[in-house]
Amino acid sequence: MPKYRRYNWPHLLSEFEKSELTQVEFCKQHNVNPKYFSIKLSERKKAQAKQAFATVVVQPHKEPTQPQPLDKLTIEIGQCKIHCPAAMSIPNLVALVKSLT
Incomplete structure (x- = not known):
């Protein structure tokens, strides 16, 4: 053997x-x-x-189906931040931005 x-x-x-x-x-x-x-x-x-080789599971990026409503608007110029309600009218917003510049 x-x-x-x-x-x-x-x-x-x-x-x-x-x-x-x-x-x-x-x-x-x-x-x-x-x-x-x-x-x-x-x-x-x-x-x-x-x-x-390694097995990798890829998850697709899910976009939100509906845009989220804004409850406030923040304007930043330099170190200054101004928080405004989202319901603020466009003419008032334009006037505010013009007064800051």
Whole structure:
């Protein structure tokens, strides 16, 4: 019965990737079963592919369906802030802005 061998698979697979040998040639030189080597190499590539991508769930930005009514209006000029009711008439608002400038 053949002896069971333990291999340092990460090291062995990285050595294979550095070499320019085919899988069969590499396995012959290192006394490794080519079929088992191929399985281990496939597992490593799948694991690397999983680490390369991440699943991201994107939530669409929801705009409000109806604009919210304004209850007040704030006018800022320099360090001065004036809070006015939203129901203020346009002529009064224009007069206020003109008086501030």
